[in-house]
Amino acid sequence: MTHILTLNAGSSSIKFALFEAESLNERVRGQIEGIGTTPRLSAKVADADKTEKELDGSEIDNHASALAAILTLINESFSGAQVAAVGHRIVHGGPDYASPIVIDDESFAGLEKFIPLAPLHQPHNLSGVRAAQAAFPEAVQIACFDTSFHRQHPWVNDTYALPLALYEEGVRRYGFHGLSYEYVTRALKELAPMHAAGRVVVSHLGNGASMCAIQGGQSVGSTMGFTALDGLPMGTRCGQLDPGVVLYLMAAKGLSATEIENLLYKQSGLKGLSGLSNDMRVLEEAGTIEAQRAIDYFVFRIRRELGAMVAILSGLDALVFCGGIGENAWGIRERVCRDFGWLGLELEGSRNRAAETVISSERSRVRVFIIPTNEELMIASHAAETAKAAVRSAAAA
Numbered sequence: 001m002t003h004i005l006t007l008n009a010g011s012s013s014i015k016f017a018l019f020e021a022e023s024l025n026e027r028v029r030g031q032i033e034g035i036g037t038t039p040r041l042s043a044k045v046a047d048a049d050k051t052e053k054e055l056d057g058s059e060i061d062n063h064a065s066a067l068a069a070i071l072t073l074i075n076e077s078f079s080g081a082q083v084a085a086v087g088h089r090i091v092h093g094g095p096d097y098a099s100p101i102v103i104d105d106e107s108f109a110g111l112e113k114f115i116p117l118a119p120l121h122q123p124h125n126l127s128g129v130r131a132a133q134a135a136f137p138e139a140v141q142i143a144c145f146d147t148s149f150h151r152q153h154p155w156v157n158d159t160y161a162l163p164l165a166l167y168e169e170g171v172r173r174y175g176f177h178g179l180s181y182e183y184v185t186r187a188l189k190e191l192a193p194m195h196a197a198g199r200v201v202v203s204h205l206g207n208g209a210s211m212c213a214i215q216g217g218q219s220v221g222s223t224m225g226f227t228a229l230d231g232l233p234m235g236t237r238c239g240q241l242d243p244g245v246v247l248y249l250m251a252a253k254g255l256s257a258t259e260i261e262n263l264l265y266k267q268s269g270l271k272g273l274s275g276l277s278n279d280m281r282v283l284e285e286a287g288t289i290e291a292q293r294a295i296d297y298f299v300f301r302i303r304r305e306l307g308a309m310v311a312i313l314s315g316l317d318a319l320v321f322c323g324g325i326g327e328n329a330w331g332i333r334e335r336v337c338r339d340f341g342w343l344g345l346e347l348e349g350s351r352n353r354a355a356e357t358v359i360s361s362e363r364s365r366v367r368v369f370i371i372p373t374n375e376e377l378m379i380a381s382h383a384a385e386t387a388k389a390a391v392r393s394a395a396a397a
């Protein structure tokens with residue numbers, strides 16, 4: 001049977017999932033974390049228990065060897081599974097790609113140019129492509145971009161007030177987490193079509209965190225901009241920052257571009273503020289003043305952005321939470337929604353604690369949802385459509 005493999009390659013991890021090509025039924029999903037240090041594989045085969053195992057650290061020291069371990073798992077679990085297409089999550093697609101593409105040498109070289117714009121993700125996404133090309137030479141490799149969903153942003157939300165030439169050369173507000181927003185938008189359409197057709201804010205709160213204002217199913221604003229640094233504070237990323245701070249770090253403190261990049265991407269956010277951890281669970285349990293203040297700032301920024309998005313949308317019909325924090329941290333959801341009564345938004349405490357799909361009260365004018373995101377399914381769905389379209393156009397040529 002033919003299958004679609006999805007890959008989401010980060011700096012030290014690869015998340016993967018295998019779907020049947022026609023039905024998009026999920027067969028297995030998992031990840032290898034700690035590539036290069038202490039690699040660990042966890043996977044859940046459909047209808048079976050989750051398996052976890054330590055891997056040999058000396059053998060799994062790069063993306064290619066991690067992918068080989070994934071391949072072994074797939075072959076062991078589903079002998080004869082033929083991978084017809086590999087769908088890759090590619091964080092940055094630049095200004096041109098509003099939909100997924102088949103990756104060839106030319107487009108690969110084009111995507112390499114965006115590495116400086118997404119240094120935490122793009123190089124690893126692309127090593128995943130190279131590793132998959134070597135492992136599955138017969139399969140079509142398809143790039144699915146986190147930026148695509150936002151490509152129809154109105155101009156005022158797509159630009160910075162810099163000289164226009166910079167906009168023309170690509171200095172724009174791209175927005176990210178698009179595969180997650182696209183999935184959530186589709187899921188909301190099935191759950192509550194009237195709300196999905198209206199004014200929606202989706203809060204993707206994970207290690208990376210952003211929010212998206214959506215009108216009639218289209219992204220009209222996002223908290224992330226030129227890079228995935230902007231907007232909300234994240235696990236280790238700073239979120240919105242006065243550019244004057246960067247000038248100060250350069251001029252007064254003599255930090256190099258690499259040092260500033262490291263500071264803003266890896267030492268800031270919840271980790272920088274708490275001095276403890278980037279992990280929300282650790283902060284919620286820590287009970288230190290610094291951890292509490294890091295959470296306070298996180299909540300404050302979400303509320304501020306929500307207010308701004310309500311202004312862009314001229315109101316709000318639905319608010320959706322997703323991502324590891326959005327789906328699991330009821331206390332954060334409760335604090336974000338508190339005092340939004342003026343907007344007609346009211347949570348139902350028991351539903352929120354129980355993490356039900358609808359967590360707003362019956363009388364709330366704004367409906368509040370938890371929709372677990374599924375970027376893998378979105379990638380598989382795009383990969384299936386794009387691969388079929390490629391076959392059709394090759395047959396027509």
Ligand code: ADP
Nearest residue numbers: 205206207208278279280281323324325328329
């Ligand atoms: P990524 O952006 O890496 O995909 P996730 O969406 O998995 O991240 O989210 C990771 C975040 O979710 C971490 O901060 C983690 O602490 C948080 N998280 C996961 N489960 C819970 C929970 N039960 N309560 C609070 N936070 C949680």
